[in-house]
Amino acid sequence: MEYTFTLKYQLAAHESELDVLVERLGAAGCDDALVGIGLPGRLALVFTREADSAETAVRSALADVQHAVPSAMLIEAAPDLVGLTDAAEIVGVSRQNMRKLMLAYPGDFPVPVHEGSASLWHLADILAWLQARGNYRLTQDVVELAQVAMQVNVAKEARRLTHPETLGLEALAS
Structure with a gap:
């Protein structure tokens, strides 16, 4: 591969x-x-x-x-440390969609590594969370x-x- x-x-x-x-x-x-x-x-x-x-x-x-x-x-x-825009691009959704997910599920959306005006997450955490939800098609090589x-x-x-x-x-x- x-x-x-x-x-x-x-x-x-x-x-x-x-x-x-x-x-x-x-x-x-x-x-x-x-x-x-x-x-x-x-x-x-x-x-x-x-x-x-x-x-x-x-x-x-x-x-x-x-x-x-x-x-x-x-x-x-x-790819590891990403903002919502980067994560959305990798997943194939809009930044607004990714932000809605973060806001709609505050208790279980992955915790950022750095929180601030530009928050950062481990991409693997976001992808694992999305996989667990089952609504997103993610290629195994990216995960x-x-x-x-x-x-x-x-x-x-x-x-x-x-x-x-x-x-x-x-x-x-x-």
Whole structure:
């Protein structure tokens, strides 16, 4: 099956030669990714990877990038953190429809990860909630990919929190 997902990275200061980076990524097996450099020091790779499962696709891409650019730090695997507009687009409904669902079912609509003027949810939570309702046709590859992306992001954050030295917060841990 074919899976499309994005991996976003922070580059080390010495990784500024974009042409060299693209060559290294291609040689490491990332030739199935579109490479985007938006902000200085950032790298986004949009993969369309053939694999038996979403987990295999994402994990192999993570390993390929790590091999090509060992100093790159993962920022986010997507699709995971989404607003209502993004979730609606993925599901194939209007933003207004998604908002109506959120407002109509305040007790069981998934809780956002961040609530504010731009609230964010884990896409996997919204898709699971919609699947449980039974009214929405969701492709299994999208559901599986959202779950894997969430697992990668949560694991990354858990590692970051269990190793405060990576945040420069050693003093707070003691």
